Amino acid sequence: MASQRLQTISLKVLIHKKRNEIVMAEADGDFVDILLSFFTMPMGTIVRLINKLPQVAIIGSLTTLYEAVENLEEQLFQIWECKSMLFHPRNPFENECRKLKLSIDDTEPIKYYICSDWNCSRRENGGLYTTFKNVSCKCGK
Numbered sequence: 001m002a003s004q005r006l007q008t009i010s011l012k013v014l015i016h017k018k019r020n021e022i023v024m025a026e027a028d029g030d031f032v033d034i035l036l037s038f039f040t041m042p043m044g045t046i047v048r049l050i051n052k053l054p055q056v057a058i059i060g061s062l063t064t065l066y067e068a069v070e071n072l073e074e075q076l077f078q079i080w081e082c083k084s085m086l087f088h089p090r091n092p093f094e095n096e097c098r099k100l101k102l103s104i105d106d107t108e109p110i111k112y113y114i115c116s117d118w119n120c121s122r123r124e125n126g127g128l129y130t131t132f133k134n135v136s137c138k139c140g141k
């Protein structure tokens, strides 16, 4: 069971009530870091997370494209793991994002997989690795 920690983030907003607009916002560094972390997320992750919301928002043709690819048969991909790679792309800043007070990215922590063949995975010029489970190695294993 995941533990939940209560976190607070300070945000002061000055609103122009007649125009229903935010005139000014004052936030601490944590809020700014969270806001800027959204720019590090791959588009596939953003669309996937938005689709989880109870009231689905539509991001133009991205939502349509996502649904079309989601409905494609796995046989149409070079290897079936390609579909998983498309829907669970890695954020290059995921380690930094995990340290934030609030992280909306639900992507599992990165894991590295190597070839099951000891000689193949420990070659002199560096063995191959992947971040996706059950992907075949170049050697076929």
Ligand SMILES: [Zn+2]
Pocket: 115, 116, 117, 120, 121, 137, 138, 139, 140, 141
């Ligand atoms: Zn191999």
